[in-house]
Amino acid sequence: MRITTPTLLLDKEKAKNNIRRMAAKAIRNSxxxxxxxxxxxxxxxxxxxxxxxxxxxxxxxxxxxxxxxxxxxxxxxxxxxxxxxxxxxxxxxxxxxxxxxxxxxxxxxxxxxxxxxxxxxxxxxxxxxxxxxxxxxxxxxxxxxxxxxxxxxxxxxxxxxxxxxxxxxxxxxxxxxxxxxxxxxxxxxxxxxxxxxxxxxxxxxxxxxxxxxxxxxxxxxxxxxxxxxxxxxDLTQQRIGSCSFDEIAVCMACPVVAIHPERGEIILYGGSVHFSKDVLLQEDGTAVYGRVVDFTSNGWSAPLEGIQVVSLSQEHGVVKASPEQLKKYKIGDLMGILPVHSCLTSNLMQGYMTTEGEHLEHLSGLPKRELVS
Amino acid sequence: MRITTPTLLLDKEKAKNNIRRMAAKAIRNSxxxxxxxxxxxxxxxxxxxxxxxxxxxxxxxxxxxxxxxxxxxxxxxxxxxxxxxxxxxxxxxxxxxxxxxxxxxxxxxxxxxxxxxxxxxxxxxxxxxxxxxxxxxxxxxxxxxxxxxxxxxxxxxxxxxxxxxxxxxxxxxxxxxxxxxxxxxxxxxxxxxxxxxxxxxxxxxxxxxxxxxxxxxxxxxxxxxxxxxxxxxDLTQQRIGSCSFDEIAVCMACPVVAIHPERGEIILYGGSVHFSKDVLLQEDGTAVYGRVVDFTSNGWSAPLEGIQVVSLSQEHGVVKASPEQLKKYKIGDLMGILPVHSCLTSNLMQGYMTTEGEHLEHLSGLPKRELVS
CATH class of the missing domain: 3.20.20.10 (Alanine racemase)
Structure with missing residues (x-):
C-alpha cells in the first residue's frame, strides 16, 4: 500500500492492547x-x-x-x-x-x-x-x-x-x-x-x-x-501520565515537501486540516503540535529528540530539527508524527490505515445523507 | 428547513458581494x-x-x-x-x-x-x-x-x-x-x-x-x-481590518443545551469538531472562539455585546453572557455564532446551508473513494 498524502496510521495491536488492559482493569475493580x-x-x-x-x-x-x-x-x-x-x-x-x-x-x-x-x-x-x-x-x-x-x-x-x-x-x-x-x-x-x-x-x-x-x-x-x-x-495523555509513548496507537504519515537547512526547518504536507490545532505547551513556553518518530518494519519508534512539529497552518506543518535530524530527510520522504489530540486528528482524517494496510472507516468520512433517518 | 444540529449557514448575497467586489478591484487595478x-x-x-x-x-x-x-x-x-x-x-x-x-x-x-x-x-x-x-x-x-x-x-x-x-x-x-x-x-x-x-x-x-x-x-x-x-x-479578517462584521458571509447555528445562570454561562452543542480551535486573543488576554449574533428574518445581526464563545471542547461550546444577554436564551434555542476562521470551520462542517435553505457541498463532505483516480 503506497501512501502519497497525509494518512492516519493505526497500530491494531497497540489499540487492542489498550482495549484489553482497560477491560481487565474494569473486571479487577468490579x-x-x-x-x-x-x-x-x-x-x-x-x-x-x-x-x-x-x-x-x-x-x-x-x-x-x-x-x-x-x-x-x-x-x-x-x-x-x-x-x-x-x-x-x-x-x-x-x-x-x-x-x-x-x-x-x-x-x-x-x-x-x-x-x-x-x-x-x-x-x-x-x-x-x-x-x-x-x-x-x-x-x-x-x-x-x-x-x-x-x-x-x-x-x-x-x-x-x-x-x-x-x-x-x-x-x-x-x-x-x-x-x-x-x-x-x-x-x-x-x-x-x-x-x-x-x-x-x-x-x-x-x-x-x-x-x-x-x-x-x-x-x-x-x-x-x-x-x-x-x-x-496521544501526546496529551502521555504528558498527563495516562500512557507511555509506546502505547500511542495512532501516527500520522506526512510527505516532506520542503527543507530549509538555513533555519533548521522541514515543511510537511500536513496542517491544521489534518491534525487540528491542539497544542502541547512545553516548560520553556514553546508550542509542540506533534512529535516525530521513525517508521520501523512493523510500526514506529519512540519520539526522536531534537525534532518536532512547531507550527501548523491550513495544510503546512513546520518541523524544527537539529542539524543531525535534518540531514536524515529528503523531499518525498514520509515523516511519522504522533498527534497531540487523537480524537480531533481522527475526526479530521475521516479514516485510518492500519499498519497492515487495511482501511478502517470513521463516521466523519461517511456521507451525512446515508445517516439521515 | 428545520435546523436541529450545528449547521453552517451561508449568506449567498454577502458572499456574492464579496466575490464581485474583489473582481471589480482586480479589473480596476489591471x-x-x-x-x-x-x-x-x-x-x-x-x-x-x-x-x-x-x-x-x-x-x-x-x-x-x-x-x-x-x-x-x-x-x-x-x-x-x-x-x-x-x-x-x-x-x-x-x-x-x-x-x-x-x-x-x-x-x-x-x-x-x-x-x-x-x-x-x-x-x-x-x-x-x-x-x-x-x-x-x-x-x-x-x-x-x-x-x-x-x-x-x-x-x-x-x-x-x-x-x-x-x-x-x-x-x-x-x-x-x-x-x-x-x-x-x-x-x-x-x-x-x-x-x-x-x-x-x-x-x-x-x-x-x-x-x-x-x-x-x-x-x-x-x-x-x-x-x-x-x-x-471571518472574525480574524475583521480584526485585521480586511472586512466589516457585515461582510462575514458564514455563521454557525448551534443548539443551546444548558444554561448556568450562577456563572453567566450557556453551553452550546458546537465544539472544536465544528468550529476548529482557532482563537482570537483580546487585548485583555482573554480568548474568543466566536461572536454571538441574533438571527433576523433574512440572515443575522452584527455581533452582540456582552456575550461570546470563550472556550471549546470536542462538542461543547461555552458562551459567557451578561445577565441581560443570558436571559434571552432558553434550552432548545439556536444561537448564531460568527466563526474565528471560516476556512477551518467550513472544512469541519463539510457543507453549507444557505439562508434560503439550499444545501451546498464542501469537498471534505464527499467520499474520498469517489475521487480516487
Whole structure:
C-alpha cells in the first residue's frame, strides 16, 4: 500500500492492547466499562471492544448513537446534555436500543416528559469541579426538584443515576492531583447516593475521564467508568501520565515537501486540516503540535529528540530539527508524527490505515445523507 | 428547513458581494484575479466566481485540483510545494487542464523533469518575509541555479514567474503594517523581475494574502492576486481590518443545551469538531472562539455585546453572557455564532446551508473513494 498524502496510521495491536488492559482493569475493580466511542468513531474498531467483552458504550451525539446502533450496539449512552431539537431521532433510537440520556436541568426533563414516545434511561450530569456543565453536586435544591419530577415520570424516564466527567484532570500531570480530583468526585457522588438511595435504591455512579481511569489503579466507589481516548492515547495523555509513548496507537504519515537547512526547518504536507490545532505547551513556553518518530518494519519508534512539529497552518506543518535530524530527510520522504489530540486528528482524517494496510472507516468520512433517518 | 444540529449557514448575497467586489478591484487595478478556492471548496460556490468573470483558480492540494477540474475549471494553480509522491495524479491532471505547480527547491524540479508526462506551468515560491517556506528573495545563488535548469527544461516546465504568500499580514491589525509588508514583497519581486527578465521576458508576479488584497486600494506592481478567504471572511479578517462584521458571509447555528445562570454561562452543542480551535486573543488576554449574533428574518445581526464563545471542547461550546444577554436564551434555542476562521470551520462542517435553505457541498463532505483516480 503506497501512501502519497497525509494518512492516519493505526497500530491494531497497540489499540487492542489498550482495549484489553482497560477491560481487565474494569473486571479487577468490579466496575462496568462503558467506553466512549467518540475517539475512534469506527464500526470496525468498535468490534475490537466487543471481542474484549464490552457490551455497553458511550457516544457524544445522536448521529454517533445511530451509527453504532446500525452496527449492532444495543446499550448506548449519549453523554452530552440532551439536544431537545433532535427529539425525532431520539425517539427512533429509543425504539431500537437501550438508550441512556443525560440531562443537566429541569427544562430538558419537561421536554422529554412531553415528547418521548418510548422509555429511556436517564442520568443526571453532576459537576464535581470541572465547571463546564452539569448540576453542582451541592445544589440539593435543584436536584431534589428534578428527582421528584423524575420519580413521577418513572414510566418514561428510568432514573439510572449520576454521571461525572472530570475534564479538569486533562490539565494535570501529577498522579496525586488526578487522584485528588477523583477522590473529590467519588466523595461527592457518595453524598448524593446517600441522599437519594431511599428513593432510588439502585442508582448508579459513573465517571468518565481517561486520565483517572488510566492512572488510578483502584477505581473504587463507582459502578461504571466511561473512558474513551485510551483506545489510541496521544501526546496529551502521555504528558498527563495516562500512557507511555509506546502505547500511542495512532501516527500520522506526512510527505516532506520542503527543507530549509538555513533555519533548521522541514515543511510537511500536513496542517491544521489534518491534525487540528491542539497544542502541547512545553516548560520553556514553546508550542509542540506533534512529535516525530521513525517508521520501523512493523510500526514506529519512540519520539526522536531534537525534532518536532512547531507550527501548523491550513495544510503546512513546520518541523524544527537539529542539524543531525535534518540531514536524515529528503523531499518525498514520509515523516511519522504522533498527534497531540487523537480524537480531533481522527475526526479530521475521516479514516485510518492500519499498519497492515487495511482501511478502517470513521463516521466523519461517511456521507451525512446515508445517516439521515 | 428545520435546523436541529450545528449547521453552517451561508449568506449567498454577502458572499456574492464579496466575490464581485474583489473582481471589480482586480479589473480596476489591471491584475488577474486567481482566487484561492480552499476557503469554500464547493463546486456551487465556485460557480458564483465564474459569474463574476473568474476563469483561473488556486487550490492547495491535488485532490482539490481534481475536484474543481471535474467541475469544469481549466486553469488551476496548486499553490503548495509540489508533493512529489502524487506524481501519478499530477500527470493525469496535467493532461486535462492548464496546470500550474509551485516549487521551492531544485530537488522537486528534478523529480518533475524526470516524471512529468505532460507540460505544466511552473512558478517558484518566494519568501519575502513570512518565513514558512519558499526561496528567500535574496538567495540569488539558488535562484540562478534553479532557473538555469528550468530554462533547459522549458519543454516540460513553462516558467511562469514568482509567487508570494504574505501570511505574516494575518498577524497585523494596522493598515500601514500591511501596506509595508506588501511594499516589501513587491519591491523584492521587482528586483527578481529585473534580474531574470532577459531570460524570461513574460515572467509574472503573483501575491496571495487576503489582508493585502482586501485592504490595499492600489494593487500596483504585480500581475496576479490570489486571495481566498474574502469569499466568506471571518472574525480574524475583521480584526485585521480586511472586512466589516457585515461582510462575514458564514455563521454557525448551534443548539443551546444548558444554561448556568450562577456563572453567566450557556453551553452550546458546537465544539472544536465544528468550529476548529482557532482563537482570537483580546487585548485583555482573554480568548474568543466566536461572536454571538441574533438571527433576523433574512440572515443575522452584527455581533452582540456582552456575550461570546470563550472556550471549546470536542462538542461543547461555552458562551459567557451578561445577565441581560443570558436571559434571552432558553434550552432548545439556536444561537448564531460568527466563526474565528471560516476556512477551518467550513472544512469541519463539510457543507453549507444557505439562508434560503439550499444545501451546498464542501469537498471534505464527499467520499474520498469517489475521487480516487
Amino acid at each position: 466496575v462496568r466499562l462503558r467506553p466512549h466511542f467518540k475517539t475512534h468513531q469506527s464500526a470496525q474498531v468498535g468490534e475490537w471492544f466487543r471481542e474484549a467483552g464490552v457490551e455497553a458504550i458511550t457516544v457524544s451525539s445522536v448521529r454517533m448513537a445511530r451509527y453504532f446502533a446500525n452496527h449492532g450496539w444495543k446499550d448506548i449512552m449519549i453523554a452530552f446534555p440532551v439536544n431537545v431539537l433532535e427529539m425525532d431521532s431520539i425517539n427512533e433510537l429509543a425504539a431500537q436500543v437501550k438508550l441512556h440520556l443525560v440531562a443537566v436541568n429541569q427544562d430538558t426533563i419537561e421536554v422529554l416528559a412531553d415528547q418521548l414516545q418510548h422509555p429511556v434511561h436517564l442520568s443526571l450530569k453532576i459537576d464535581t469541579g470541572y465547571r463546564r456543565t452539569g448540576i453542582l453536586a451541592t445544589n440539593y435544591a435543584e436536584l431534589d426538584k428534578i428527582l421528584q419530577r423524575v420519580q413521577v415520570l418513572g414510566e418514561k424516564l428510568h432514573f439510572e443515576g449520576f454521571v461525572v466527567h472530570d475534564g479538569h484532570t486533562y490539565k494535570q500531570s501529577d498522579v496525586y492531583a488526578i487522584q485528588t480530583i477523583n477522590n473529590t468526585s467519588v466523595y461527592q457522588l457518595h453524598q448524593l447516593r446517600e441522599r437519594y438511595k431511599a428513593k432510588f435504591p439502585n442508582l448508579q455512579l459513573s465517571i468518565g475521564d481517561t486520565p483517572s481511569c488510566s492512572i488510578i489503579e483502584t477505581l473504587s466507589g463507582v459502578d461504571e467508568i466511561r473512558p474513551g481516548n485510551y483506545v489510541f492515547y | 491584475v488577474r484575479l486567481r482566487p484561492h478556492f480552499k476557503t469554500h471548496q464547493s463546486a456551487q460556490v465556485g460557480e458564483w466566481f465564474r459569474e463574476a468573470g473568474v476563469e483561473a483558480i488556486t487550490v492547495s492540494s491535488v485532490r482539490m485540483a481534481r475536484y474543481f477540474a471535474n467541475h469544469g475549471w481549466k486553469d488551476i494553480m496548486i499553490a503548495f510545494p509540489v508533493n512529489v509522491l502524487e506524481m501519478d495524479s499530477i500527470n493525469e491532471l496535467a493532461a486535462q487542464v492548464k496546470l500550474h505547480l509551485v516549487a521551492v527547491n531544485q530537488d522537486t524540479i528534478e523529480v518533475l523533469a524526470d516524471q512529468l508526462q505532460h507540460p505544466v506551468h511552473l512558478s517558484l515560491k518566494i519568501d519575502t518575509g513570512y518565513r514558512r517556506t519558499g526561496i528567500l528573495a535574496t538567495n540569488y545563488a539558488e535562484l540562478d541555479k534553479i532557473l538555469q535548469r528550468v530554462q533547459v527544461l522549458g519543454e516540460k516546465l513553462h516558467f511562469e514567474g514568482f509567487v508570494v504568500h504574505d501570511g505574516h499580514t494575518y498577524k497585523q491589525s494596522d493598515v500601514y503594517a500591511i501596506q509595508t509588508i506588501n511594499n516589501t514583497s513587491v519591491y523584492q519581486l521587482h528586483q527578481l523581475r529585473e534580474r531574470y527578465k532577459a531570460k524570461f521576458p513574460n515572467l509574472q508576479l503573483s501575491i496571495g494574502d487576503t489582508p493585502s488584497c482586501s485592504i490595499i486600494e492600489t494593487l500596483s506592481g504585480v500581475d496576479e492576486i490570489r486571495p481566498g478567504n474574502y469569499v466568506f471572511y
